[in-house]
Amino acid sequence: MTPNTSVPKYFFSLDAIRGFAALIVVLCHWQFFFYKDYTVMTSTIAEMPLPLYSWLSMFYNHAFFAVDLFFLLSGFIFFWFYADKISSRETSFNNFICYRVTRLYPVHFITLVALVFLQAMMIKVNGRPFIIQNNDAWHFVLNLLMIHSWGFESHPMFNGFNGPSWSVSVEFLLYLLFFIVSFKRLQHKKVWLIGFVIAGAVLQHFYSMIGQGIYSFFLGGLVFHLYKWLITRKNTGRITMIVTGIAVFIWLIVLTEYAFSYIRNASMVVFQHLLPGKSVAFDTALFDLSRNTFFRTFVSPATVLSLAMLETTKGSLKIKWLQVLGNASYAIYLIHFPLMVLFALVTSVLGIDRHVFQSPFMLLLFNAILIPVSIATHYYFELPVQKLFRGRLLKKTQPVTVVLKDL
Template sequence: MTNLGAKRSDRLHLLDALRGLAALSVVFWHWQHFFLSGPVPETVDRMKLPLYDWFFLFYEHGWLAIDLFFCLSGFVFYWQYSRSVAEGSITSGTFAILRLSRLYPLHVVTLVLVAIGQSVLMHVQGTFFVYEYNDLTHFLLNLLFASSWGIEQGYSFNGPVWSISIEVLLYALFFACCRLLPVRLILLAGISLLGFLIQAIYHVPIGRGVGSFFLGGCVFLIYRQIMA
């Protein structure tokens, strides 16, 4: 029997390929920011973007790749961590260090560089680049990975980092679910459905993240059952 939940050295190359495709999609989606005629992304005529006929799917729908990222995260987390978290062999502190140590250094460096760039741009031309809420409050929210937790006024500084902000919340929710609840397909499906309902009703990023992340967990459990 293949023990997919225990071997951390295992690697599914299809996941790497999907990550690469998703990353490329996000790059294409945000490329439109360099063709703005004003501070709002909707002012871009996407049909005039470079090689639009070839890459129109990326230009028009690249934002959906974020949902794929959340789904892949759910798959990988349930594959790599669900058993050790459920059995108590990894503490919450160790889990947090493992995850945040991979994200926080680059996050802080990027935030500082973007803050400097936004400040220079405001000084030179009197406007920020795309994201307008670049004050001290939003800087602190970004510093704490809280830029998209519902207490912000809007996108700020490095706007695309909203997905990482949601991902950090998903880490905590994942750990709590694995530690306190049984890892069952029906339970994960219910949490995923709840997330999508929250997104549909309230249009908040956390619903989008929860729905896709736990859907990825469902896919892993189905995959594990098939490969057993």
């Protein structure tokens, strides 16, 4: 690795953690196999016979932070790569939206179509769909237009077909909002960006999906501005070590708290004194909210900032398989749900008891299929389709460096 104080052309480390985040989401969704009739959650995650739960409980219970990380990474990368180009009119709306839609749409479309058939078969075999309801014509149209998490759906938690694609719909909305912000030359105005973060937090109370996306995306933009400021300081290498040390320290607190709950226990005592008369459930909910806000606002940003700083000052650690995993992360994220429906169908048709999903070997088999299929989808479907449509939709294609495979 060679020292470098200029912004890299590609953040390998950020791409790699996106791949791991996608696999964490897959692990969390394994709980779906233990829902009553593949529909209703009747027990807590801790009570489910999930494979390797004692080792992987942190990921099973807190995988929603991984989706936050997707939005955070997108914000960081977009403010780095696109904001000034849009502001200076170097990148037009047509160019921007063409590249973004052709990035999101191909895999979204094929998984949507696949689930039309898979869910129909699931209803025929088991009498009900797998987890996601509202697989009707209206929700198909919303999914087809990628606006199925914009408030038009019957219920935010049941937006039809490929449930995890709610974040794709929100991401599409964020693209439009980001373009407006950059076109209006607000991308460097920190007050505006902080305002969007606050607005996202407030909106999340009323519509969690869009609020979550706005909060984390624009927080990612602020993290980029902090990164850009830090790499222009003197003693950048020393600053990098300090930032990395802070990130490691925060992670040590997170991991030890998860193992021993010492902060939770102390917080319960404090809450009882400060908020007498409140129930234990209220105090627990308050702690969980504080913990989640801390993780989203400090732990994930500190992690992204430290990795970006390390890659800038120490050089890129180019590990091929990590790059391949990162490139395939979007496909992993969208393909895993239809693959789960297929697994549920096969076991139902063959009369195999659902206890089979308790086995670590079944989890291993699932990922052994998912990961190669997703990699092949990325290289032999996503990229060729993107090239085809970008060439046809853009009269004069402007060369755009592929940076980070943004969700």
